[in-house]
Amino acid sequence: MYDRDKAVSENLGLVHSCAKRFRGRGIEYDDLFQAGCVGLIKAIDNFDESRGLKLSTYAVPVILGEIKGLFRDGGAVKISRGLKELSLKATREAARFLKENGREPQISELAHILGVEPEQATEALNASRLPVSLTADEENGSGQLDIPTDSPDEKLTEVISLHDEIKSLEPNDRNLILLRFFKNKTQSETAKELGMTQVQVSRREKKLLIYLRERLI
Template identity: 60%
Template sequence: MNPVIECVDTRREQTISENIGLVHSCAHRFKGRGIEYDDLFQAGCMGLCKAVDAFDPQRGVKLSTYAVPVILGEMRRLFRDGGAVKVSRTLKELSLRIGRAREQLVLALGREPSVSELAQAMELPEEQVVEALCAAAPPLSLTESDEDGGGQIDLPADSPEDQLADVISLNQVVEKLEDKDRALIELRYYSGMTQVQTAARLGMTQVQVSRREKKILGILRQQLL
């Protein structure tokens, strides 16, 4: 392997390992809503991998700030698709084994294990554990299911913030916005500012920010259809 590529892959795996706790935190938000925790965790890992690959530190936000909406977006996609996450049989079996090992380590350690600890317990390379957790390589799909509409459950209607999580995961859509609109979205959803804080930063009133934000979200949703 090219040493440069190997170095990049190693950094990627390390970053994913260091931030795997974000996936657990997000998965706990959806416990008891009809989808198994392991499936939520797997979908969240896909989101984390996407976030790590697309993250640009020069944007001035933390990886965690950028990644959480992407992770939540992948989990919400699970509910919309009836809980269907397509993976190869081998990868699914490995994922189940990792799930059992994780449960044992949680009991033994009193906390969530790291990827390194999981790999050591299972006597597997870390990259193989990461691959099973992320399950991000083609032809995996979160937008196709074996049966249309089967097994779905009713969830509370998404707020604009929830719906925007999917938009943020498609960073190129946000990049197409006008400069001021993109700045508004970045301040509200990347930097976590309130509408009042955003208004002060952009020289607008809170009412103007609220109205403009609503319009921008509508535009973004249309572009994703």
């Protein structure tokens, strides 16, 4: 059983990290942070360590869900034309990268492709996920967009399902996925650790990603 006060204190940085994603979008930062703290407490109270997840992994979707709820209940968000254009470019480049490499780009990789800072790339990706409102005002160079409000429970289910699917893989395949996507190793570094060639890692990685996607759909 977690000590709630201690767990909250140790994970406030996680709340700040989540709240900062929505800074400058029409709601005061203190309100974003407060909602995130509510999400953190909910996550701590419902966390089941036996699932094999870290508290931080479990908590992030719940924290984000509470913060997004502010936008659902309180209105919409304005974004600039420049951000919308960068968002469209980010979406195109991310799709191209996925097609060529069999995986989604890391934020640092996407930022390099776009020629922007990682923070800007993250903001562009977040904006690309916002459904455009019918009241968007193109004449004034900005659009009104609603923050998506996916259920935190759905996100948690996705995380837990992915974790379970990875655990069910053969040891070598599981290590490949862990090295590539959780430890951010390059294909060459992964090949060296697993006693494979870079080409073998690339081919196996693509097959595993397809398999995991099919299992999770």
